[in-house]
Amino acid sequence: MNAYRIVGTPQPQIDARDKVTGRARYTDDIRLPNCLHAAILRSPHASARIRAIDTARAIALPGVRAVLTGADFERTFGVLPISKDEPALARERVRYVGEPVAAVAAETAALAAAALALIAVDYLPTTPVLDVRQALRPTDDPLHPELSHDNNLHKQVEQCFGDPEAGFAQASVVFEKRFSFPSVTHAFTEPHAVQVEIDGRGNLTVYSATQVPHYVHLALAQVLDIDEHRVRVIKPHLGGGFGGKSDPFPHEMIAARLALVTGRNVRLRFSREDVFFSHHGRHPTQLTMKLGFHPGRGITALTGDFLIDGGAYGSFGVVTTYYNGVLLQGPYPVPNFAFRCRRMYTNKPMCGAMRGHGGVNPRFASEVLMDMALVQSGLDPCQARIDLIHRENTLTINEFRITSVGLKRGLEEAMRRSDWRDKYGKLPYGKGIGVACGFFISGSALPIHRNRRPASTVRLTLEFDGAVTVYSGAADIGQGSDTVLAMMAAEVLGVDLGQVKVVAADTRLTPVDLGSYSSRVTFMAGNAARNAAIRMRRLLVAAACRLLELPAPEYRAPAPPEDRFRQGGRSPDFDADFLGANPDYDDGFEFADGRIRHLGSGRETGFLAAVHAAIEGPGVLQTVGNYRPPKLGGSFKGAGAGLSPAYSFTAFIVEVSVDPDTGFVKVDKATCAHDCGFALNPLAVRGQIEGCFHMGMGQALMEEVLHDNGAVQNAGFLEYKIPSPFEQPEIDLVPSTSDESEGPFGAKEAGEGPLAPVIPAIANAIFDAVGVRLFELPLRPDRVLAAMRKATAR
Template sequence: MKPYRIVGQPQAQIDARDKVTGRARYADDLRLPNALHALILRSPHASARILGIDTTRAAALPGVRAVLTGADFERTFGVLPISKDEPALARERVRYVGEPVAAVAAENAEIAAQALALIAIEYEPTPPVLDARHALKPTDDPLHPELKRGDNLHKQVEQRFGDPDAAFAAAPIVIEKRFRYAAVTHAFTEPHAVQVEIDGRGNLTVYSATQVPHYVHLALAEVLGLDEHRVRVVKPHLGGGFGGKSDPFPHEMIAAKLALVSGRNVRLRFSREDVFFSHHGRHPTELTMKLGFDPAQGITALTGDILIDGGAYGSFGVVTTYYNGVLLQGPYPVPNFAFRCRRLYTNKPMCGAMRGHGGVNPRFASEVLMDMALTEAGLDPCQARIDLLHRENTLTVNEFRITSVGLKRGLEEAMRRSGWREKYGKLPFGRGIGVACGFFISGSALPIHWNERPGSTVRMTLEFDGAITVYSGASDIGQGSDTVLAMMAAEVLGVELDQVKVVAADTRLTPVDLGSYSSRVTFMAGNAARNAAIRMRRLLVAGACRKLGLSEPEYPQPQPPADFFRQGQRAPDFEADYLGANPDYRDGFELSGGRIRHLASGADIAWLDAVHAAIEGPGILQTVGNYRAPKLGGKFKGAGAGLSPSYSFTAFIVEVTVDPETGHVRVDKATCAHDCGFALNPLAVRGQIEGCFHMGMGQALMEEVVHEGGAVQNAGFLEYKIPSPFEEPEIDIVLSDGEDNEGPFGAKEAGEGPLAPVIPAIANAIFDAVGVRLQELPMRPDRVLAALRKAGAR
């Protein structure tokens, strides 16, 4: 291991003291002067025509400063340019219970509430479409007539590689099963909130609980018809996102419009019920998957037919539709592969991106089928998985470039630590152990909005007082991204972490970063920050050389590592954007302890003196670092989906106790092996893995958003049950000691990938415990009991 001072060491978040003392300010904690209070009136119908809206009485109420309806917004929006299908306020029809229909801004919350009650809306309810199967049926009244279809299909993706049919015919083991999945939601603790500040020139500063300030900026300008330069979006501290704050939202458009109309600052916050209406959670799914397996070769074919229930609007749904298929291309080679995935519009709150986006549900199916095949073949499910993992520097059949794969050693260690060999198949009835693997993208190689700019840019300044400031558009949503960026700057520049300040997620002050989603921040913003720091180091070294009377070092052009894996002739631009995974600074200086020392001569000066020397000319030291993904992927339709410069790999080994009387499943212990390349901040990586386990276990055993007639029935923490501390087992974590050639200091993602294997690992452990295979989530006690009864009856 390299002798790093800061990276690789467990570091508390740089704002941990602010959070633990209540000093950290979240979107609803800001106090803008003289702000109006905004409220949204929501649809009581899942599907209805709006025959008329009368706001005159509301507008006439003293203290009301602005009232909006759908007529006040010309343009619809959506995070993906290909599905801008969502209005800020409903027009002509409502498509889900809870959809925003009108909004008011008033001097205080009481007046705003009174005004909402005075808005008269005449609805004509129409028959709602409540599930994906229903949505496939022909209709002359689809949710989105603009698509000019005779049904409610939003997106259909079909891909085929190799010859699955021939492979199935030749495979010794072929298993096909059907799986079903309930809707689950992010359940972050901070409800959405937004505050808008308007200045005398009509410029808007929007403080919002968002993972994607840049996309919110673009959407606000477009929907409000403003020049983009009039909008500034700032993310304050954020109380959890998990994908549920990664879209531009109607309430952001509404609050901004209210500010424009009234000329006043506006404050708007969600109730917990509003959060459930907003949703954007994991798609309810129904799928059939077929696996062909040959003990001598591994997986020979995998096919899936997948139906996902998207709810009323598009959100990230087109991406989800692809991810449900393409993310099956790991963690093992699948030489013959085909899938069809269809996303349907239904009259429910929309689904979108949720931790492990699109890859979680199919992973449950593929890893249960894998377990069935390995069991049938008489192979050890853990050892066989190790043997079948992707090899490094290979291409999948759909041309994903697999580079570093560090899971093999990690899973071997997890197998040993968990006592797998002593336990698997040997525990008494009712107790079991199971394993599953997964893989996930470290950022999407392609941007959502096509452009030629770098995927991530970081600006860095160093001033007379020695303060290093990292300006990054990346959003710290609680995962600790500000901390990891500061750590890399401190590492490269030879200072303590305290000396690095972070200005983040402010679209006026920070360069464009696409946001915190698709596990992209550490890899992409991280590379950009590290590159900016390396360039800053060169300025500092130049200052030191001048003071010491030395000539400046000559820097060779950065070269790819010897084992760098190119896809075809495509490679990253090493000179401009890429300075190597594990930088050898090539300057012959050591920066530490407040000194800058020339290694060859031993001459040294104070770090701050070098700053002063370097700053004499320009007055401020400023650098820019970029990250630009290498050009990747095949030439077929949809080849861009799932492309990532690198992939993480995870395995979970889980022990359970199943009560055959009640069907209750308890997870007793979990062991995780995760390959995030080099763990930049092991404390944060462990936190992400534990958080993934929590969410995966919730989806596996208890979580379910229940709709009745399109209305959410359990819109609160009492009824939407997530795991409590009593259900959380101890989690033993094995971090791989590998490195990725292209990640910053060799790092890959850790925030999402670990979730997916949790669910099948629990299912496989249930099979080891009581001999039944569950194929529907959540694996509630009643379902376990039903499966046990069915097995007993056989």
């Protein structure tokens, strides 16, 4: 039962009213005075040398204030320090259709567009590299010669744990299949946009539709070669990200440079076509996976060989290359495990992070193979999965520390609620039910930039008027992170949610937070907010004790961990005022209804009276909370990839109808068990799971970015079809909670993990319906029909 007033109860987003009335302000809604309009000229070629760019006619056009080319940017950039390979504007060569080549700032958008037409670029087209097989071939002209590879390899990762060959020898069933995954993209609704405000001292305020204000801040200073303190990045309301806004982007560098060059404010926004050119979506993947299974032993071995298509630049690709392999270490034990993943450069828009980053395509493969193995072994695919799921407090073979696991009970309940036993294998031809499981990180335990700063810091103030303000660098991208931070502060301080204000994602006002990716915000910024609020509570308790003439309570210092497993097997960092992981704040007082009451004596004072008493000395009440992940992981190369302080677990049971005449698949119903620890905001958790289902079903059944000679062919929402309300099924959410001792109030992630199992659950349901397995996405009607005809012909 929920012992809390606010956390654990369904709460609408604190800015929902602004959103339903049109008051919410997104980046392109800002109106800066005397603003120039910027436009970007993009490459029409997938691969070409730039012999010359003539900007004379453009700059001569009245009203044009500046024209930039690659010569105006010395430094390349990238979200990962190990692959800063992307120029703000192409230099010497272009590597994909749509790559920014030149940019203009003019008094009006129409003038800027007219000026683009006056820029003459002399291209010498060269032969593009369009797929990963071609990229593997030796060449003396790779996309990125600086890597000194004789082909277009970007990153290769190989890891091996245990003895896969011995593991396969122990198996009673071995399946090996080739899988193929196309390009899919985020399809968020708000196109990228940026506006730059410049002041008289040359300071830049950059409003950007970004998930990572801090990384944008760092990249701007580096690329523009200005002091970091001259840059301030603000994320206004943001219209969806899903990983597609989690890199610093060329257009941010371009707009800022234009502001510096002209001394004027600058506005720039993308068309929908620009968004498809920019992409950063899920990597197209070719993979061969082999799974060995034994009914008594579980998975005996798992191996994978991945070729992933990175497109023209690095983005998060090095991480993706690891994640494709290492995120197979759950939700079941894999004692013998090896993979090789190669990320190739091709002349297409770059791929990067997309919801479920790196773990989605391999999850499809492993859960389909798992299903085949369980069916072949005569086991119930649902019950067998329940039996195999990781136990709590497990160390995986690659040294991931698995702590809380609530999925066993959850999947049992989902099995009951979906009437699995009455349906599996018993539905009429054309109807089927399938299951798949997955797991995901709650934030990465290691930062992208190696430093000793906390992963998340929150500053909290309490003013004379009782207003609690949470200052957090975390970026609310529509998932409701501002709301959940406010909820935690309100809970600890016993105030109404409305009394908590949130100032977020402003790199001048808010402490550093690494951003909204890898499902880190609720866990990490959440812990920081909770700790800041606990410290504030202590200030108020001290003041209340003075007012009530009570002795101040003694706070227990965090005990040295008895359970070294929970500390990653090492001693924790005990700073002088380290509160411990998810610290208890039971101090003998009750904060509620504007009162602070001492439970022992029943004496009480007003909340505001305590605030006024506490504020007398310092003049302002301010506290700070941090989160640092525990030290985790092994010492082998690449041991940091996929390390997280906690992992979420998900299972989906999906029911489908397959039309035997057309192969058209309709999802009729889904039942989900998602272990997000303690659901801080059940309304938001439900929203994340339903949103994950939508995106997963889209990838399963219909979504595919098509290219012709490297050019995106379906750069719009009519041709890149995502599921409509008619395709989305009812989703029954069953309780599947656990108590994660390091998560804030016991919480883990909910925003990404639920996506991956959706796709194999649909595929496994198709098998139950019509008896065919498909290994290539999307599961289009023509492919399903062809497989059914092939099966019938056999």
